[in-house]
Amino acid sequence: MKRQEIILPQTTSFAPFEPTLEEIKDAQKRIARHAVRTPLLESDELNRHTKARVFVKAENLQRAGSFKLRGALNRALQLSADERQQGVVAWSSGNHGLAISYVARTLGIRATVLMPQEAPKTKIDGVRANGAVVRLYDKSREVREELGAQIAAETGAVIVPPYDDPFVITGQATLGAEIAEQVSDVRTELDVAFFPCSGGGLAAGASCGIHAINPGAAIYSVEPEQYDGMATSLAAGERRTASSNVGSICDALLVPTPGELTYPICKKHLTGGLCVSDAEVIAAIQFAYRELKLIVEPGGAVALAAILAGRANVVGKTVAIALSGGNVDAEKYASYILQT
Incomplete structure (x- = not known):
């Protein structure tokens, strides 16, 4: 084709x-x-x-x-005190999720990470081990950006995109x-x-x-x-x-x-x-x-x-x-x- x-x-x-x-x-x-x-x-x-x-x-x-740790750190370290209280939400095939969950654990911030169902097990397990909430989604019928925006609207969490930020x-x-x-x-x-x-x-x-x-x-x-x-x-x-x-x-x-x-x-x-x-x-x-x-x-x-x-x-x-x-x-x- x-x-x-x-x-x-x-x-x-x-x-x-x-x-x-x-x-x-x-x-x-x-x-x-x-x-x-x-x-x-x-x-x-x-x-x-x-x-x-x-x-x-x-x-x-x-x-x-x-390398994703660098961007996640630079974003999280510039959150206000109020924003830290509200937590963060991110979407990721794995590495951005690992980075933001690691940073969130280090800084004492709540994190939710949206990950595709087929993401590598080591990445899903790693995000969970860092204390983040993992929300798996179906790429064929769900849009991660829309899910992230919904979570942010409901919880007040700050969205931390994987690249466009x-x-x-x-x-x-x-x-x-x-x-x-x-x-x-x-x-x-x-x-x-x-x-x-x-x-x-x-x-x-x-x-x-x-x-x-x-x-x-x-x-x-x-x-x-x-x-x-x-x-x-x-x-x-x-x-x-x-x-x-x-x-x-x-x-x-x-x-x-x-x-x-x-x-x-x-x-x-x-x-x-x-x-x-x-x-x-x-x-x-x-x-x-x-x-x-x-x-x-x-x-x-x-x-x-x-x-x-x-x-x-x-x-x-x-x-x-x-x-x-x-x-x-x-x-x-x-x-x-x-x-x-």
Whole structure:
């Protein structure tokens, strides 16, 4: 079946937004007490394979297991005393839910998280273990944004979206700034960076964080095949929805349409969008396990998959990639690393 791309109306309820360097630095200070400054790793084998100097940002080692902690922290730490009393509500396929529930537990805030029924068990269990109320929903007949708005109206809880929120995007921008700072610390300059992409919160924020420090770097989003809404939108010059008709193992990256707030930022800052297959993602998971000794979930491995598969020419360049998360069911992970 030939894939059809859906063109969206070019209306938006959001005012234009882009985090400034000052706002990003403020966010870095704000979240520093609770977030880990994750390591920037280098692998001789990866450098040989790509014929480049590649820095791997191991954000899978972040608290709550993914970069999402940054945005959740930056949002929650700016709630008023009254808002903290009312709690928060979020929707998530997993990592944003893990992050907001972890932050809520840390700060003593009540949290409700809407999660699809098919979300990985380890993510559902993790959100519950953090003390949040999990409300599972059926993606085929329920709209998570509508459910979240209803809960917020009934309880007074503050909605914390997974990507289309200025506080969240600015929190994710700290990851890009941190990468640029760490690359600078080893006395080199970043040529190109690759970030996993779904709704675009990480790609938008991290690109602003890098460009605030290193404006000449080329930056690419990476998505699963069939869920390439950002790549399609960047190529078309307007927001579009990828008409996905197959599944993907990248459960964290199954948003087919870029965010209304994130897309304009990505249009301005990204050089382009790339896509990878499930087979290429599995090869990247295996590489990370074998060569980096890191557990990476499928969605967190797409940037590594892109450079291993040669989706962009990085020969002779200084490269940064984000391993954005490491929350994966044990049985599925075992099947990935044992697959031949």
